Every structure is written in structure tokens, then in C-alpha cells.
Amino acid sequence: MRADAQVLKGHLDTLLLASLEGGPRHGYAVKEALRAGSDARFDLPTGTIYPALRRLEAAGLVSGTWAEAGGRRRRMYELTPSGRRRLAGDRAAWRDFASAVTALLEPAR
């Protein structure tokens, strides 16, 4: 994690869920989506993505399945219906929070 470590810590689950919103991905693609989507600010050690995905899977928010690709097994992760509901809730909460902070930090002149 190169930057914004503390900020990212509280939002990692939501960001991982968001990275899977477009469809199933393997772990490395999730990591790359976070890095590319944050303009390289959120560059997690790849090895920390898998425990987090595993925890989301245990919580029923993500489902993981093994798939065969190029002669090698890959674990593919996708959102479950409950993961989609959680993401929608987190997104709404974040918008409310962000607009409140913006209103305080950048009051209309």
C-alpha cells in the first residue's frame, strides 16, 4: 500500500466489491482495477487482496469459483446478490458522507 493506507483501510471492502461490479475477475485483475481506477494511488501488495476476497467470500458477499484457463486453475470472484446490495448501500452512504464533508470544507461563498 503506497499511499492513503489508513483511508483505504476503512473502505477496502467497498472498493473490492466495486471492482467486481462489472463482472467476474481473478484476484490480480481486481488488484489492477484498484490501481488503475485510483490513478495508482491504491497499489496494494497483491498478496493482501486474496485474504480480503476470501473474507468477503466467507461473508457471502462474493463467490469464488475455480476456472481452467491456459492449462492452469484460476480462482474467479464475482458479486453475489447480497454483495450487490451491500455495494449499493455503501455507495449511498459514501455519497451522503462525501457531500456533507464537501459542504463543510468548501462552503458556498
Next chain:
Amino acid sequence: MSALIDDYLAGLRRRLPAPVAEEAAAGLLETYEHHLGTGAGDQEAARAAVAEFGDLEMVAGEFTRQAPGRHAARLLLATGPVAGSCWAAAMIGGRAWTWPVPATARLVFAGVLLLAILALLVAATSRHSYQRTRLALLASPVLLALDMTAITAALLAAPALTWTLRAAVAVSVGRIALNACTLPRLTTR
């Protein structure tokens, strides 16, 4: 494949249970293949993959800290003060020492409860050993059986169903339900 990757995979397999190590290994191989795909040589790709994946101890520790067994153990331990207080109030109020329960049965119950709590404490506080978090898999059904035993014994032996006893039974029923929900996740992980 590079010896560096082989060593890292062997390290993962030593520190993590097979299904977890397999998942982490697939991730490292994806990272390695990504670097090979950028045109890096075998050694260069292996070094870059291992550096990007993260320090072995840190990765194994992260899996341990997020292990379902550790989470379940913390959840069950959190119910301890409430369940303990409710049962203590019910037993003191109902003069449990006069109930027709053999002394040996009381001692065995207390001993097994103590062992279950110790196992949950070890699982809940493990930071580097994934195997220790799996103690929750042993302690969880034991705690479930203890709750069922306590409810059955109290309902059979207590002379009256006081409100404190009802509260203690309700808390234990709640914990049985919690245990029943978390246990299947522990057995598959």
C-alpha cells in the same frame, strides 16, 4: 518455473492449510504470469512477482487475521460476558447449588467450558498461525453442546422458571443460533 517462486509457494504451503495456500498460490502465479507477459525474463518476472505479492510472513499473517475461525471465535467470545452474567444471575437467584445435579457432572461441565473458552481465546488472538484459528472449529460445537446441556439441565432441575432463568435460556438459544450459522462456514474453510 523459477526457484524463487517454488520457494515462496513452499512457504505458503507450510504456513497455510491446503485450500488457502492453493488460493494464494494461484494469485502468485497470476502475478508471475503478468510479469512474464510484459516481456520480463523468468528470473526477473519471479523477482517482480514476489516483490509485488508481498512479504511471505505478511501475506500469511493477513490470511490468519482474516480467517473465518478467528472471526467466529471473537464473535462467540463477545457473547461470553452476557451469557455468563445471565446464567450467574439465574443460578444464584434459583439457588442452583440445591438442584439435583451430580457434582461430577458440574465439574465436567465447568472443565469443558473452560477448555472451550481457552481454545476460543487462542483462535481469536492468533496473528501468525492459521492453524490456531481452526481451534474455533473444535470449540464452536463444544460451546453449542454446552449451551444445549445447560438449557436442558436447568429446565429439568430448576424448581421454578424464574425470569432470570428465562433470560439465560434466551441468551443461550441465541448463541446456539449464532453457532449454527457460523459453524458451516468454518467447516468449509
